[in-house]
Amino acid sequence: MNPLFESPRLRLAPPDPETDAAIESAWTHDGAYLRLVDTAPARPLSPSQVKKKYEQLEKEKEKDFYFAVRLREKPVEGPEGLGRLIGFVRLFWVDWMHGAARLNLGIGAPADRGQGYGSEALELILRYAFEEMGLHRVAAEAAAYNTGALRFLERHGFRVEARRRQAVARDGQRWDQVMYGLLRSEWEALRAAAAVPAGLAAPQSNGAQGG
Amino acid sequence: MRSQLGDLNLYRGELVRLAAMDPEQDADAFARWSHDSEYRRLLDSDPARPERAAPIKADMEKRAERGDDNGFGVHTLADDTLIGFVGLWIASWTSAEAFVGIGLGDRAYWGRGYGTDAMRLALRFAFNELNLRRVSLEAFSYNTRAIRSYEKAGFRREGTQREWARRDGRRWDVVSMGILREEWERASV
Numbered sequence: 001m002n003p004l005f006e007s008p009r010l011r012l013a014p015p016d017p018e019t020d021a022a023i024e025s026a027w028t029h030d031g032a033y034l035r036l037v038d039t040a041p042a043r044p045l046s047p048s049q050v051k052k053k054y055e056q057l058e059k060e061k062e063k064d065f066y067f068a069v070r071l072r073e074k075p076v077e078g079p080e081g082l083g084r085l086i087g088f089v090r091l092f093w094v095d096w097m098h099g100a101a102r103l104n105l106g107i108g109a110p111a112d113r114g115q116g117y118g119s120e121a122l123e124l125i126l127r128y129a130f131e132e133m134g135l136h137r138v139a140a141e142a143a144a145y146n147t148g149a150l151r152f153l154e155r156h157g158f159r160v161e162a163r164r165r166q167a168v169a170r171d172g173q174r175w176d177q178v179m180y181g182l183l184r185s186e187w188e189a190l191r192a193a194a195a196v197p198a199g200l201a202a203p204q205s206n207g208a209q210g211g
Numbered sequence: 212m213r214s215q216l217g218d219l220n221l222y223r224g225e226l227v228r229l230a231a232m233d234p235e236q237d238a239d240a241f242a243r244w245s246h247d248s249e250y251r252r253l254l255d256s257d258p259a260r261p262e263r264a265a266p267i268k269a270d271m272e273k274r275a276e277r278g279d280d281n282g283f284g285v286h287t288l289a290d291d292t293l294i295g296f297v298g299l300w301i302a303s304w305t306s307a308e309a310f311v312g313i314g315l316g317d318r319a320y321w322g323r324g325y326g327t328d329a330m331r332l333a334l335r336f337a338f339n340e341l342n343l344r345r346v347s348l349e350a351f352s353y354n355t356r357a358i359r360s361y362e363k364a365g366f367r368r369e370g371t372q373r374e375w376a377r378r379d380g381r382r383w384d385v386v387s388m389g390i391l392r393e394e395w396e397r398a399s400v
Contacts, residue, residue, distance in 0.1 A: 100372075137373070137375065160370075161371060162371065169305060169307065
């Protein structure tokens with residue numbers, strides 16, 4: 001089995017209040033980041049408020065799977081360290097009975113964006129959602145002004161399921177909230193298509209399975 | 212009483228009125244309704260579970276104490292029977308949006324316009340008192356009677372969350388609906 005928490009460059013780990021709170025606090029002083037990451041009123045948080053948030057998440061961990069996204073270190077020798085915090089990824093509102101959850105993801109510092117870390121973290125969390133948690137579907141949402149997020153979700157196979165008209169007010173305007181969904185079957189098909197060279201993808205290919 | 216406000220009695224419709232939840236009086240009815248599994252499975256995605264009145268009463272008391280709860284009992288005008296509830300949950304004050312939930316536990320009043328009337332009252336309260344800009348709801352695709360009622364009250368379909376629910380071994384969509392303040396104003400003149 002492939003490791004669940006590591007990709008070539010990233011690692012999913014629990015947040016560490018001692019080292020992470022100050023970094024996440026710095027992200028929340030960037031209003032632009034907060035207005036892309038969700039639709040709650042943007043509000044800067046002190047490190048101690050971030051710590052409280054981590055404690056709250058710990059209490060709700062049956063329904064809220066929150067991971068710190070860390071850059072993997074290349075150890076010179078000895079065990080690999082935890083690595084620098086660059087973002088978070090989260091499956092929340094987990095409904096075990098129906099097999100559904102909602103996704104949120106953010107890369108905190110502007111310097112860390114645009115390098116494919118979001119895609120890499122998304123691949124990890126989707127595999128975790130479908131193969132570890134056994135979910136049937138994962139939903140995500142983005143305000144219509146957040147064109148980067150809309151493109152990101154569509155590029156990774158999420159389908160538009162609903163447009164909640166004028167559900168977000170910002171800068172004196174009202175914006176639709178676009179609701180996305182990805183089913184397990186769709187994710188499996190995307191994965192199979194990505195893993196198999198095009199010439200072998202035909203259904204009648206005789207036993208050409210990955211090994 | 213006279214004033215320059217329009218309809219002062221926000222809580223009175225054609226068939227029903229909205230009233231404060233009364234833990235003493237109302238918990239028994241809610242417990243009785245929870246023994247109707249069909250009602251519970253139309254209502255929401257929680258596991259249908261028959262409940263005793265005591266925990267329901269405790270929950271109602273907690274809500275009443277908070278003081279910011281927009282949940283109401285739905286009573287008939289004819290004889291003041293409690294037949295269900297309707298509640299608004301403020302999703303965001305900055306975006307001025309609430310989600311609405313409604314349930315008629317008493318089957319004798321299904322399909323007769325009582326739910327639509329209660330929903331109209333909830334919308335009037337949402338737009339004229341809470342000053343919201345948008346009210347949203349979600350419904351199971353199998354709950355066709357409710358969806359018709361919501362459309363009658365002015366909601367529009369905005370999409371479906373595919374295969375969200377699993378019940379009786381099948382997958383069901385969840386329908387997203389919404390009504391904007393302007394739409395409601397146009398419909399209510």
